[in-house]
Amino acid sequence: MRYCKRCILPDTRPGIFLDNEGVCSGCRGHDDKEITINWARRAAAFKEIVAEAKTHSTGYDCIVPVSGGKDSWYQVITCQQYGLKVLGVTWRTPGRTGIGQRNLDNMISRLSLDHIDFTIDPDVERRFMIAAYERKGATAIPMHMALFAIPIRFAVQMRIPLVIWGENPQLEFGGEQVERLATELDLHWIAKHGVTNQTAREDWIGVKDLTNEDLAAYRLPLESDFRSFAPKSIFLGSFFKWNSFENTRVSAKHGFESNAANLKTGVWHFADIDCHFIALHHFLKWYKFGFLRSFDNLSVQIRYGLTTREDAIRELREKGFQVPNDDITRFCEFADKPESWFWETAESFRNNSEVWRRHGDTWTIPGFLIDDWDWTHS
């Protein structure tokens, strides 16, 4: 396990690889944003896409998939500034938080947004989440499947010519340069980067008695569905330089509320606040890849020049091992399982070949970023 010499991410993180200077693909993505990409040219290209959408539009010009979070506010605000008539589409998480609901309600009213809140049968979500957790150690597979499939299907079926997603994850968090510079999110991209552990909806039919009908909401359009109508699907962050802090500032000016009182995961009060179950998705990376959400947040801050590598490591050491206990309790209640089930399953996904080593009763990560880390409860 090796760490980037600029930020604090390990090369076990999916999409992160170090080049021969020891710099990770996430930091190289930042270089692309600062040096390689001509943002004036990208903004001009966005204007052309808007004009093209308007010629094909029969009402709504674009769908913006929204959660109610800071990035969704920023996406809607930017699209409206460019004159697009937006339809907001949400996959309603079964773990929606109070602040998540408030932010979504305020976004709809303050930004005058037409909106679809799409709810999947909670019992299907429950069985699918349990299955995804037990088989792949990944509670968020159903979430990722739903949040890509639902907006794209609405676009095809309502003949809305444009879907505008948020950041390009490869540009922000690491990937090959050709993908960092890409602007479109297509079916190929979803199959590769859709965070479904390389599974498709069909792979889950029959698991936990899930039927084809149960899983209807997770169905992506087929290539053949696009023959009659093919919406363009783009990352807004490929056309305007993405900055989570700037997005929060813009969103807050219009009414977005941060979660100052209750930090769920990582070190940002303005992120990961819409859903009680999102912290679990991040927490399980500790077992599989040996890092926590704070590593992601602080690495972005280092790239933005908001902290140094030394200060980030100091902050991480002070925070120690963060466990989202409340959300684990809530998830087990939702799943109707004892908490011992959660911990035993998490343990079964500990990567003891590439990341973890056992010394007696204690697990440690050889070569960990912080020498004097407290491994007692890890």
Ligand SMILES: [Zn+2]
């Ligand atoms: Zn880096």
